[in-house]
Amino acid sequence: MSHTYMPGFGNDFETESLPGALPQGQNSPQRPAYGLYAEQLSGSPFTAPRGTNERSWLYRIRPSVKHHGRFSPLNLSQWKTAPVQENHDLPLGQMRWDPMPLPVTPTDFITGMATMTxxxxxxxxxxxAAHLYVANTDMVDDHFFNADGELLVVPQQGGLRFLTEMGIIEVQPGEICVLPRGLTFRVELMDGPARGYVCENYGAKLTLPDRGPIGANCLANPRDFKTPVAWFEDSDRPCRLIVKWCGRFYDTRLEASPLDVVAWHGNYAPYKYDLSTFSPVGAILFDHPDPSIFTVLTAPSGEEGTANIDFVIFPPRWNVAENTFRPPWYHRNIMSEFMGLIRGQYDAKEKGFVPGGVSLHNMMLAHGPDAEGYQKASTVELKPQRLENTMAFMFETRFPQMLTSFAAQAPFRQDDYIDCWTDLKKRFNGTPEGDWS
Incomplete structure (x- = not known):
């Protein structure tokens, strides 16, 4: 990984794994070097404005038409695609799940994908769509691309190695990667069984949020997003390609590896980001800003300020505000929040919400600290506090998140989650001081 990638900023890269493989001065020469084929991968309409026009030129051993043979239907029953309104008996409410158990039978990144919302x-x-994945084996001779949307991958346990058309990306828990729509890849495990979260984005591509009055610095800085350098496989070993297209899955047999791009240039590429490089911004006197101040990436909806998706994190940071209830306040809003925990504790839910777990607070359903968290935060001495060993995140969307039957019926769903607010008591007693006993 050596290139800085600025999501949504139209920057252009070039990389080659053999000297002279990348043509200079034109994109499609009559006879590319090494006998390669020139091919364009477009991530936007041809006439999109320059700032959002995304495409890359790939110089490969075989054109992709050789990688798209006769397709057959494939059943991946736990991976669902919107719109889905499945029949289950679970009523509306705030919900939480323990970690999805690791598999005992051979399961790779694709077969271990299960849709929650x-x-x-x-x-x-x-x-x-919000998915969980578990895996205990590599994708051996299997490859995949998703025509429906880009994939934001958030590892929680175990590192993943993505071998893609445009190079290799390795991600560990605490890092993320984004795989653009249409990119072919396979996944290997780096250090044993793996588990994590995936956000499948059907809408406008993820990009960096505007900083507004924050100005030029902090939050996620463009220099910390990395794209891979060119890498290729010249392999005639038979393999399989799996495709997701309009919510259905297909596979086809190939005579050779589709990961055969020797050189590429452009601005449509996979990338990774280390969440520890996110620079939080917060209050330094009283109160605290909305959680949107923790947005790493956003997918615009076309309505200003209302995202199709926000990817928000709650990293280690200082709490310093005076006379302030410091954890997230009780609230209802129009966004639907799918939340996960990568490591440590979340300050508003110190018990029950564990690494690998999930909570779902849909639009206009009230949520906030549990009773124990509220009592602690209301009476603690307000000295500067360093929040350590924590990394929670949210996939937040303007749309209601519809629960799948898998999520509704999962044995690891916490049926008693709603009880975490049972002990919140009435403190109003007619005096300005209230009852804080």
Whole structure:
């Protein structure tokens, strides 16, 4: 990984794994070097404005038409696509799950994908799906691309190695990677069984949020996003390609590896980001800003300030505000929040919400600290506090997140989650001081 990638900023890269493989001065020469084929991968309409026009030129051993043979239907029953309104008996409410158990039978990154929620409409290119993945084996001779949307991968346990058309990306818990729509890849495990979260974005590509009055610095800085350098496989070993297209899955047999791009240039590429390089911004006197101040990436919806998706993190940081209830306040809002925990504790839910777990607070359903967290935060001495060993995140969307049958019926769902607010008591007693006993 050596290139700085600025999501949504139209920057252009070039990389080659053999000297002279990348043509200079033109994109499609009559006879590319090494006998390669020139091919364009477009991530936007041809006439999109320059700032959002995304495409890369790939110089490969075989063109992709050789990698798209006769397709057959494939059943991956736990991976769902919006719109989904499945029949289950679970009523509306705030919900939470323990970590999805690791598999005991051979399971790779694709077969271990299970959808928890869907939102919007894939065919209408709006909304998202939130998935969990577990894996205990590599994708051996299997490759995959998703025509429905880009994939934001958030590892929680175990590192993943993504071998893609445009190079290799390795991610560990505490890092993320984004795989653009249409990119072919396979996944290997770096250090044993793996578990994590995936946000499948059907809408506009993820990009860096505007900083507004924050100005030029802090939050996620463009220099910390990395794209891979060119790498290729010249392999004639038979393999398989799996495709997700409009919510359905297909596979086809190939005579050779599709990861055969020797050189590429452009601005449509996979990338990774280390969450520890996020620079939080917060209050330094009283109160605290909205959680949107922790947005790493956003997918615009077309309505200013209302995201198709926000990817928000709650990293280690200082709490310093005076006379302030410091954890997230009780609230209801129009955004639907799918939340996960990568490591440590979350300050508003110190018990029950564990690494690898999930909570879901859909639009206009009230949520906030549990009773124990509220009592602690209301009476603690307000000296500067360093929040350590924590990394929570949210996939937040303007659309309601519809629960799948898998999520509703999962044995690791916490049926008693709603009880975490039972002990919140009435403190109003008619005096300005209230009852804080």
């Amino acid at each position: 869907t939102a919007g409409d894939c065919a209408g290119q709006s909304g998202m």
